[in-house]
């Protein structure tokens with residue numbers, strides 16, 4: 174398969190998905206500080222951890238004593254999918270496995286999401302480690 178036809182195949186597969194790299198990103202890139210410290214609050218149990226915008230939300234949770242459900246940790250299996258109640262994230266991969274509708278409804282994938290602000294997320298299966 175040529176490189177051109179591979180690109181065309183991917184375009185066909187992902188038709189209908191929206192912007193690959195941002196999700197609810199309202200902060201101008203010039204104001205994003207990748208090493209800023211952001212607080213993550215996990216509903217409904219009120220668990221909290223800190224993330225630096227470089228480690229994924231999932232990785233930051235593990236480092237901060239909060240385990241979120243996960244499996245592949247590369248944005249494809251959707252095991253970690255949970256709701257972003259408030260805040261902004263961007264993705265470290267171009268095509269996280271979410272549809273445009275799911276993103277619009279507030280779903281996100283913490284295994285490949287990088288916090289761009291304080292976050293409030295909803296994950297009833299989160300556990301303190």
Ligand code: FES
Nearest residue numbers: 244246251253284
């Ligand atoms: S753990 Fe598989 S998509 Fe996040």
